[in-house]
Amino acid sequence: MVEHGHGLQNGFHGLWVESDDPEEPSRLLRVDPDSRLECDLETAIEVYGRIRVRAAVWIGPHAPGWTHVFAFGLHPYHPAIRNLGKRRVFEIFCREELGELEPLNLYHDGE
16 A cells, blocks of 8 residues: 555545445545545546645545545644544554555544
């Protein structure tokens, strides 16, 4: 996974959010619905490389009951991650400058 983080100067968060509805984490992360682009992860990284503001979110289904989120441009332990509501959220953070992943974190009900 770290291999795919090259060029993501601000790193990225990989989140597994307990939710069947990808729209719900999108709302909670305050993603502008008009900025939506249907794409795969490779395209999302390509688009990220072209935008001036280094913040983007890729959201999609993962498994029954779970939504996968890649959030680009948030700092470690960003409050937006803790504001995903009363649910479990697994989080990893890739520090691009170090080329490594932080340990897996589990947030339950925002803590």
